[in-house]
Amino acid sequence: YRPSQPHRQTTRVIATTTAITAIMAKLDVKLVAVPTTTQTLPQQYRKLPRVGNHVSINWQNLLAAKPDVVYVDSELADEYQAKLKEQKITMKALDLQTYPQMLKTIKYLGEKYGKQTAAKKLIAQLQIKTVHRKKHPRVLILMGMPGGSFLAMNNKSYLGELVEKAGGKVVGADPHSLYTSPNSEKIAQANPQIVIRLAHAMPTEVEAAFKIAFQADPYNQLIAVKNHHVYDVKAPVFSPTANLQVNKAYSQIKEWVNQVE
Amino acid sequence: MNKKNWLLGSMLAGCILLIFLQLSLQMNFANNWQLIFWQLRLPRLLFVLGTGLCLGLSTLLLAATLRQPYIDGSMLGIANGAELLVALLTIINANVLTYRVLVGALAGVLCLFLLRGSVFKLKTRPVFMIIGGFCLAMFFNALTVILTSNSGWTGKSMGNVTWMDVIWLLIILVGGSFFWLLYGRYLPYFALPEIQTRQLAFPENQVAMTFQIIAALWLGAATAVLGTAFFAGVVLNQLIKELTKLGLVARLPLVAIFSILMILTADTLGHFAFYPTELPTNAVLLLLLTPAFVFLIVRWSRAL
């Protein structure tokens, strides 16, 4: 079964990140080229030419694909602008920083390519229900880098949002910036009941480093540690920015928050 | 100078080989190759050649006029300043990107005047120049990192060169050269200490400023696309200097051609080593200079 198509898509489209590609697949937008990545791409795009990734574009493959529009990550849009403009190619930055932004982006793409139905369906699938609680369990979200250092994520980050929707309260982070160096005093005082530790890359190594760091003060004193409410998470379900696995991630978080309450 | 000609010749040959590689490698002649040649390969190649010239010679000029052989524009904050201004203006108005080479060049000159108004005044205390410049560089770098929330390595690629970039670089190169021609004959004077040059019948201050402006323009223009390549200018210049033991003017063509050669190599490697993934040319350049440097060290320490 294929969804009915009101008219044939004429624009030649390129996606440059895996998250965008995944959305395109769900909307059944035809692409002419996809990013170079180690992750598995949706079946229908696997044979397409690869144009590098959002950090390093392969211009030769990109031009050869003769695109009309190129979708890039909003963080890194600037670098490519002048070159694409000179080639009279439209560049569009898609924002996937947060959950609502992702939904907006899906809606936008659906309208753009006449896939409103598919978009609506996808959005419906991605709906998550806010949980209301009297008590909000305190949750600390950390993002670990290979090499042993880590950052605290706040409630406006993708994972932070999910935690708050699940009725938790994000603690130990700076409310004004998405990622910051952790302030151990603040964390000690906030005394989180749950700790979620995300690996930015190399999950096995990052998890091991987290374990060691949590043997020292103040982390070993936290209620979360004493009650074994510390969870290591990783891609593809969890990531620093939003992706289509949001339901899985959310139900997992909900479960953890429920346990505490 | 047999050795000099031999060096020049072999480096030129290397350049030509690399130009050929740059234009032909991974070229699929079945599929609209004209577009790729004219819109990607050629502007990129031209810009790389210009960048080599800018990087090598801007350092030569700065080092000479400041009488500080181990200083280049990256260490004085000129490169980081250019990067910062381009990033800043782009955030305000994205159209600036079209003229980034011009903006970079002007930012370079701006930084220069900042420096001339502060650290350069302490001519008699070179250490302050080095420290002050580097502090400025690190300061600009920190701001850029915060502003662009990335590491400064990512995204800078010669693959993004547009014809507009090439044209502006050419204009800035030609403009600079014009002023160079005007004052070029005074360049060797800077091998003497200031107590000597102040007695020679030439407007030292004006000449030094002109050369420094040329250097800042060129470095800023190149940096806008290449990104900062810390210390590359000094390494390029000092390798040639110590290898040939030639004076300022005599080693000028060698520095120029060597810089072009190294940046060509870096860009060719960055472009094709992990094709289709691109590596940032400035990072490759630095990685490249390390082994080149180690090789020379080994050679020299044997010769001592």
Add this chain to the structure above:
Amino acid sequence: MNKKNWLLGSMLAGCILLIFLQLSLQMNFANNWQLIFWQLRLPRLLFVLGTGLCLGLSTLLLAATLRQPYIDGSMLGIANGAELLVALLTIINANVLTYRVLVGALAGVLCLFLLRGSVFKLKTRPVFMIIGGFCLAMFFNALTVILTSNSGWTGKSMGNVTWMDVIWLLIILVGGSFFWLLYGRYLPYFALPEIQTRQLAFPENQVAMTFQIIAALWLGAATAVLGTAFFAGVVLNQLIKELTKLGLVARLPLVAIFSILMILTADTLGHFAFYPTELPTNAVLLLLLTPAFVFLIVRWSRAL
């Protein structure tokens, strides 16, 4: 030396004030303050004090023995090397994190021997030392950036100092001091050119190596927690040198106390300026040194 005592006194006073602030600011005595004081504030404070000592004095030793006033361990790649090794080993075995200070110190020494086997051999050509060291630093830095997929600024914080870190730093400081005492009387010799010292009845090579090992140990240990602070060592040392115009040994206590003061200031600012957000201490230190530097420049250029 009235001026010297005055400087020492006022810097000491500053340190004491800052220590008091570090321990008391934002302290909530209602809520488990003992934990925060004993497990967080006190180890952090002690580590900061040790770091200041390490940073200032390691630079003094390196610069003296290499007879290169503008060189510090960050420019030679020792700091970046320590950072890299800690990151690398942590990835291989996370237990390393517990002993990061020790690992950092050993990595520093490893880098030193790498340098001694290569660039240091070209003593007669100081430029190569500077260039070679910086290339190495940039190389290590690039590897660290790639390895940790971040910019190198983020995540490094004095906030996660453990007692284990403090104990190791103390051991390394005491161990280094022991060897310093052994050879300390030879330190002023390094103000003379090598052609002179080679004729003095002391084992120059061995003494220089010992001092360099001390410097590498200390810098590596401090860097494992602080992260690399490019040029900070040079700035700290040269500011004191040019401000007091004192010789090597005479300015030693000034350098030590000034470094401690600056790092205390940086850490206090990093800790409390945007409380509860922590700023990386090494970044704050660099930002702090820029205005300090500009202030001094202005003062000096007026005096000239």
Add this chain to the structure above:
Amino acid sequence: MHFEDLQADYQSQIVFEKISARLSTGEITTLLGLNGSGKSTLMLLLAGLKSANEGTVEAIGEKIFYLPQKNQVFDYLTVEELLTINQTKDLTRLNRLIELFGLKSLLQRDISLLSGGQQQRAWLVYALSQPAEILLLDEPLTYLDLKYQQRFFEALIWQQQAGRTILLSLHDIIFAARCSQNIWFLTNNKLVSGTARKMLTGKNLVDYLELSSNYAQMLLSAIRREEVYEKRSTTD
């Protein structure tokens, strides 16, 4: 060229005060004084390379060139490259100087790798070939062997005859007596000047150069013998 009531200091430590003199045009003058009396400082002031605290220096329309006591370069620089800096049109003079100071075979050598005396010879040729009417040469005999001290003497006489005004600072009184018409003695509160014959007295040597009177007498007799000797050898 003349100056009046000059005062100079370093970090408000006064070197000399209220000294005045006139440099006789077309003649050779030697500046004598103890180490640290301020000879180099005075030359810096006269060349306009250091500003005086007080007093005035007047040298209307006359180009001045000062060759410091110690010289260095900032890059690889061959002797030839040095000599082409600020080259005058007077190539004849330059070539004769190169000849006189035996630089021909050193032209392609790097200056900083020459021996002390070879370097000094290069700097002397550089200084003497400058297009300046007034030359201030600070201890020009440094590192020179006797042969080239003699050559330098010849160059001085030649240049004086060509109309140049020359001020030397020296510690060699016999050389000073041989080449100069005027002598200046500098101490930190006085500059006394006069013709060589009048100034080179035992008393002056004792007063201004702090020589023992024995040593002063010996030097003076050496000067006198040399004069006699020279007269004899020219009349020979």
Add this chain to the structure above:
Amino acid sequence: MHFEDLQADYQSQIVFEKISARLSTGEITTLLGLNGSGKSTLMLLLAGLKSANEGTVEAIGEKIFYLPQKNQVFDYLTVEELLTINQTKDLTRLNRLIELFGLKSLLQRDISLLSGGQQQRAWLVYALSQPAEILLLDEPLTYLDLKYQQRFFEALIWQQQAGRTILLSLHDIIFAARCSQNIWFLTNNKLVSGTARKMLTGKNLVDYLELSSNYAQMLLSAIRREEVYEKRSTTD
């Protein structure tokens, strides 16, 4: 100390070959030679600071100290700090040297801010206070005024009498004649040595220092007069 068949080069450019001599213990020897003849190079070799291509230097159990022609420091360094480096137990000698060279008032001054001659005095005291049996002093008179040339002479005689062996390189033949028992003439293929009396002949000065015979004669007669003069003044 003696050496045999020495050869030295820079970048395989030979400076001198097959030269041999013996430095007489407890005496003062002066090394004379043209600029670039290799005096400094020879001293470097003797002090073990440069290795010879060929030949051997033997100085069994004797400490040697070489003071270069040009000296510099790498940090702020007061005169006092310089003199406390490698301080010997012989404080009496040090203090007498400080007195002799008038360094008392300069002890707290930074060396690099002193005048040329003041710096040289500091370096001379530093060298003479070294605990070495053999001193190699390369052009020690550089920048010194006559007063301190005389003081240096006194220091030399005193040190010789204290049993030290001293090799000087000089361009001042009168000074050489006054202070040294032995003279070495160095050219690029020869080193000839002998007692001062035997070596200071017109022919040698003409051959090895390339003086005109007139000038050589004049110098020799000055030396002779000085000897006469000295004898007279000591018998006075």
